Amino acid sequence: MPTYVDMTRCDGCGECVDICPSDIMHIDPVYRRSYNIEPNFCWECYSCVKACPQHAIDVRGYSDFAPLGHKVRVLRDRQNNRIYWKIRYRDGRVKEFTFPIRTTPWGSIKPPSEYERPDASALNSPLLAHEPEALKVDALPVLPRSEKV
């Protein structure tokens, strides 16, 4: 289901160009709007669809196995951290789903440098950052020597 861009909705902002992991959303030099230059490298990952402020991008199932007439539309709401899916079948049936995408505000992750600076000697221990606390067990497991065969 590679992407296509709706001529009347796209304003050429370039968000899709910026996000596409396959680098295949390019701005058409004539129309100054975006399009998929290489559908055979499109993974239908929907990264661009979700990122487009104009909801100008849609997908049409891969031509080698998907009959026409379906739609899989999505709205990703970063305010309320939910994603809404609307699936329209070829025969007209519709399914809708909503799922959470995140439990904390965007930007809220505490950078590693804001944790207390670890002791230099800890660099030689097998413990990783926040361990053992973050393991939620008392200690990092080690392999009983007996098990080394």
Add this chain to the structure above:
Amino acid sequence: MPTYVDMTRCDGCGECVDICPSDIMHIDPVYRRSYNIEPNFCWECYSCVKACPQHAIDVRGYSDFAPLGHKVRVLRDRQNNRIYWKIRYRDGRVKEFTFPIRTTPWGSIKPPSEYERPDASALNSPLLAHEPEALKVDALPVLPRSEKV
């Protein structure tokens, strides 16, 4: 080994467009010269190559299995009714072959209407034009009734 057209040789005469059984040699609207619009429908039949008065068309082996560096060149001589092949290997080896293509002058075939008009009743016989003479046996074989099972 779909075709490509040498930019400096082609004069846009359209012979290749006229002959290609796959209708894939088209004149580029900007350059007014010919090119292969659909290599994946090219059968490397060489019809266009043989027809080009400028020797402007060549082929490069199908990209999905042919390594680069080869050439299979041809000259079809309708005066002397011979065809000349020159095959250059990737590693530089060369093979050349010459074969006859016709034993009579072009245009020399006698039209069927120039033969004596057949008798109306012959339309009901199983004989075809010029038969039985052209069979070079006395009579058209028939199936002995005994063989009908």
Add this chain to the structure above:
Amino acid sequence: MARRTRFVDSDILIIGGGFGGCGAAYESRYWGRDLKIVLVEKANIERSGAVAHGLSAINCYMGMRWNENQPEDFVRYARGDLMGLVREDLIFDIARHVDSTVHKFEEWGLPIMKNPQTGRYLREGKWQIMIHGESYKPIIAEAARKAASEVYNRIMVTHLLTDQTDPNRIAGAVGFSVRSGDFYVFRAKAVIVAAGGASHIYRPRAIGEGTGRTWYAPWSSASAYGLLIPTGAKMIQMENRIVLARFKDGYGPVGAWFLLLKSQATNAYGESYEAKYLDQLREMVGEKYIQSQPFPTCLRNHAMIEEMKAGRGPIYMHTQHVLDTKEKEEIGWEDFLDMTIGQAVVWASQNIDPKERPSELITSEPYVMGSHATCSGAWASGPEDVAPSDYHWGYNRMTTVQGLFGAGDTIGGSAHKFSSGSFTEGRLAGKAAVKYVLDRKGDEPRLDEIRIKKLEQTIFKPLENYRVGRNEIVAGTVAPGYLLPLHGLQRLEKLMDEYVGGYSTFYVTNEPLLNRGLELLTMLKEDLEHLGAEDLHQLQRAWELHHRVLTAEAVIRHTLFRQETRWPGYYYRADYPKLNDAEWHVFVASQYDANTGEWHMSKLPVHHIVEQK
């Protein structure tokens, strides 16, 4: 749009100027001196059809003049090769006439190689003779051009027309000019369809650009079947698609190598492998069919397929042992330069000198056609003096539709025609069509104006679909509103490969797979409504796809119906793994109802009119 409608009247309309069509043109002119004979061709008959680049052999020639073979022998050969099921009347008919065709070709200027010892034609094999055939098609086209009243090149015929009141009587055909975009309406009293067989029904082994390199030409677009089926003409043996043993990738044929040059094929370890599978095949098809001489083409494939499956590939053709003289080297090279130049490119590009190294063989993707070692096509009336009564209804090579004739790949049940036999069959159909037209003098078919208007809309709709749909998107090849012809073709090929016994399953299918394939094909057929064509060239591709899809549906339905494995090596019904003569020593026939989309399947008897020796 400034589209014009062009009306072309004729007595006999020949659709397709390949080998069958050229033969039909020549012969119908010979007998119908005063008739208007029109030949319409989607390409240019100078280089159109399966023989566009030439051939290096004529694979059907008796040599009766030297008492080399008799037509009955040829019937036995073809019957054995097709596992018992052929229209012996049709085959006999071609065999008894084909020599006159070949002699005419030679007279016209086709260089036929001679055996220097005997002065006879140089035999490739028992039935095949060697030619310098680069110009085979241009020579034959010259004869046809001189015969036809008019030749229309670059007209893609899309539909046949039937009589306004009698739907079982032919009245003409419609199509469009790939150059001007004009709508063509051909009115005709008789129509001979010689529009060739089908490549690209199945996914090719090649990828991307390389998919041009099919064995049968990419322009062999199944039109013979795609045109006939909607008329309700009875079709037979559409399940009998062919898989070919070929030089890998270049698809160079093997005949000259096996038969003339006496080259051997082995597995990767130098072992001959055919004999190994005799016991297994005896189990599958029975002793009788194993004994066929030569060993049937499909069974030869079977051995190669099993060997590859077992992981003992590549299969090698040991060309290096047989090119020991300059003459033989030239024969080897000419074999391909005359008819599959791509094979020469494989050698040149991969540094393979066939004098030094063996070349890989492989079994191809399946093809649907009627003139090689396979016999899909229309059910046709046989020759009056030979055909059993239920094989005969008036005119030789007439289909079950009145006035609709066929030749070459179009006609079913009659394998091993090849180029010479297809031309010969065109001649037979041409003569019969003349008789039909003369017999019906004064009783002319009438066209249905409303249907023609509707067809015009249907035919050009892909241009409109594209125009409208293209405006919805910015650029590129993905659009919600239309399907590009290539997209549809790839969808077809993938499903045929995966569900209907293509190469990627080693040609295996079964009822659940076939039913699933049919379900997907049905959706594809619906989607063809939405084909989008950017230009006239793509409009041609759109209609080629229509013809292919309908042909593929016939293949699926026939394959479902025949509950046996008749031709191991062509395909396997895993759920009915054996040949079953008790129930299936018959032709499978279908008739399509274009109004309801329903198919009527039946069995038709196989009559043996030539005794086993």
Add this chain to the structure above:
Amino acid sequence: MARRTRFVDSDILIIGGGFGGCGAAYESRYWGRDLKIVLVEKANIERSGAVAHGLSAINCYMGMRWNENQPEDFVRYARGDLMGLVREDLIFDIARHVDSTVHKFEEWGLPIMKNPQTGRYLREGKWQIMIHGESYKPIIAEAARKAASEVYNRIMVTHLLTDQTDPNRIAGAVGFSVRSGDFYVFRAKAVIVAAGGASHIYRPRAIGEGTGRTWYAPWSSASAYGLLIPTGAKMIQMENRIVLARFKDGYGPVGAWFLLLKSQATNAYGESYEAKYLDQLREMVGEKYIQSQPFPTCLRNHAMIEEMKAGRGPIYMHTQHVLDTKEKEEIGWEDFLDMTIGQAVVWASQNIDPKERPSELITSEPYVMGSHATCSGAWASGPEDVAPSDYHWGYNRMTTVQGLFGAGDTIGGSAHKFSSGSFTEGRLAGKAAVKYVLDRKGDEPRLDEIRIKKLEQTIFKPLENYRVGRNEIVAGTVAPGYLLPLHGLQRLEKLMDEYVGGYSTFYVTNEPLLNRGLELLTMLKEDLEHLGAEDLHQLQRAWELHHRVLTAEAVIRHTLFRQETRWPGYYYRADYPKLNDAEWHVFVASQYDANTGEWHMSKLPVHHIVEQK
């Protein structure tokens, strides 16, 4: 051309901002507060790598806090699944740390599903937990961006740089900006390669446009291997490519269906088929491996492959029996909407409601990677406190090249890492790299200016090839002077499929096939000199192809070297059809000499450090 050269200095350079790379950024910053940590990524780390569209499960989580599993159990699981051959030290190391990673993810905001009864994470299976993972990658990227000194998006890294005098010491990397076309020279004291695994090494089952729909992302371009191999880093298990059982065409994963929803797979006739093959498999691999619990992934594939080969397909996943509540229906749909939206499109387009009808399963084309049920990748030093002495040479996850680390798909022998394990491994590598840099303070690697100039020419040559070659032709995609990246990719895929055990041979190969494949691959490798790139995007494709071709060569050479069939269901050496513990209970290792093009193959011991239970 106005190309500029940009120099970027760092202490630690992380190549690839996927799961391994993000973990490395986070952890190296934690320990290396004052170091300059640069992350370079060919796409945009917000949505890059295999998890670009999200995931619905974390497949590696012990749950030690609830005493669900212990790391030793996980080692036994991975070992059994990989038919005995894994780096148990590396796997143990990931297992003991992975829970802290997952807990951190949850703290950062990843919604992990809970079991309403127990309040614990909802288990998909013994090792897997369910997540609402649409934003999995953006969340992880946020953490990485906050950790790295600089993130360079849209830089395609093409080559690693080694020290001017010590070729076995890392010094940085080069690449180019896909946006500006600038040449980038990254100077670094340590480099962590986390550039992901490989799709498109083998011909995909999809055709044309559909080839975007691979299981692993099309942008998984084998760079992890393509970057490492030329440095001479030792690689292992490159023969251990993975074939995946997947929903047909959409490639939806099966884990949640089998394990959580308890759906059954059957053949077309409703029969469970796995048990049928136990005896055959016992013959092939021996009783010990048959007893592995769960039944190894490759052997599960084997049963499906044999069943399809026997013509009893389609294989069906009976989703219709398990979606009996709204919750389960939502889980089923979210599974795919989170991570393979294409599967939802298959359902919508083909009118398949999984509540009503089963869906087809199929085995995919092979992939080369190191983090799923497969373990291709670099030979790496293990954790000091766990690794046997020959598995340890200084720094955890350091390859055999000094200062060159890896994580995720990059590191070999350590299967079943998945997303959480790859991130964890990035952390392990990140911490070790900090230590390496601090240990080497004052002893900095030096760059070779001449080599860098040469590389610049090499890197941009495809643009030049195109510019020159394009002028020779009128238009179109066929030119004698250059090869387009897509052409090269298709050539690679075809030969890998046909000679190296792709899907079209049912994953079968042998020595003659491998040798022929290698011969053709060698010509392709030579032809890469002539790659032509129309623009910077195609220049990226050109270098992705370089990385894939080198990786494919490793696959062929490893497959040739291992003379056994260790993982039936992944591939078959038909000439050595059995598992052979006497000779092959070892890792296969290779080292490439970029100057001579020679490969040095060897065996490395497999140490079992966790006892069988």
